[in-house]
Amino acid sequence: MADPTEWLGIADRLVGVIDLKAGKAVHAVAGKRNEYQPVSLVNEAANSAPDSPFPPDAAHVRASDGDPAALVRWYRRFGITRFYVADLDSLTDGEVQRESIERLIKDASNDSDALQPDRWLIDVGLRKDVIARHSKWLTSNRFFASSDAASVQWIVASESAESVDVIDTASRHCDPGGLILGVDFRDGRFIGPDKASEPAGVDAWMSRAKEAGINRALLIDVSAVGTGRSDASVSTLRGVAERHPGWRWISGGGCRQTKDVDAYVCAGCDEVLIASALLPKLQPCT
Template identity: 35%
Template sequence: MMSGCSWLDATTREQIVAVVDLKAGIAVHAVAGNRQAYQPIAIGGKTAGDPFALVAHYRSLGIRSLYIADLDSILLGQPQIALLERLISPHSDLDEILVDIGLPERDTVASLLKSVRRRSNVFVIVASECATNATSLRRFEGALDYSQLVLGMDYRQGVFVGGDDSDDDWDSGGDWDSERDWLEFADQLGIDRVVALDTATVGTSRGPSIAEICSRIRRHFPSVKLYSGGGIRDASDVKLLQQAGCDRCLVATALLKR
């Protein structure tokens, strides 16, 4: 195990979902949501940006869950289907693999959805930042069971980003009205996994800032499996998010330190 990951004890390891951000075929280091400035990740003597080397590194640390974000799909609507399938297919033994593809047109990801459907440990995230409103959660209806979909609740500096719904202040409840619309609709559809992530803290090693939001989600929707992260430095930050109601924590930067 790399010395910089000495904080990763057996108990903490079980709570970690290791992050792979893909841009133009390479694995990049996400920092503060400035996606145009993301740089390739180098692991040991491997080629910088090799996503397979990154996954192998995470597995060498004993991590059993992955979060794979396809930035080409999220930002451009151009999913990296072949790469995603190559990353997913060898890891049927992992506990779970969450794949964030934003909200591309359904026909552009038909083969990926078909592949996911055959793998009970793989789940597709529908990202609120890419949608017009909560009904966008129906985009893949019929192609994938709702039990394999995950609601991605996106935030920027604490402000919910959810298409038109994020501007909804109909009863002066602000962001919570928008959040609740998405969460209630997901619940109605049978989606029982939620990833809440604030891009402003990702990769900053400043500690998580989303604990209050996680607590709010957990309080109102106690049965969801809740994931979050951003800025996590060590086991104490993981514990902080667990105390806020998170079941699993998304981590990248803290797992790359030597």
């Protein structure tokens, strides 16, 4: 169980991760998506310390497994108001979880008492066909229009791209200021639009995005996710950030302690993804 006071002090750097699969929040480990299990949380009613921002681990009471809204409330105990949502259904060529995403943002916004709006970074695997089928949804604020407590940015991920041209397609439909470039790696190898006749490397991917007016990037090495090993991912971030100055970086993976967050920041990161370090120990689901 994490020490809440340790993490509350750096909440302005943290982005809470929500991996969404079939409407459930699941626990990610090393990018092995077929092995993800629903996140289990301690029941709020078991909190014996009302003045604490964090419930005691001793209760071991299972709340609704995989409830994404409960996970948002959990993150808020650490002062986190920024969230990264990965739509694992769409990222594995399934349907975009529009209703689940809408419901999550609406419920979270209604529950929020933060002075600043929640910020949502959403990855639905933007490909040309996804953009074409969901263009009105991507450009409409209707699903959180009932609340002033949310802002949404969409991720154009290299992992999902057929070619670098998807960056131009996304930029035509969405304000480039509301787009974040996804720069995906596995074991230090760039996962780019290799479906194209001429596979693009990370430098070509980033250069096209810069030309389109995108200036924020989210770099993830999926092999580090949920493992507690961040060194390789930090090294990858540092190398890319040094070659591409002027970008605002979000990254993470393998963070277990605040010193891991510091390492990402020192490598050029503005915001750091966090999940496993703040979650209860994963228990087998029955």
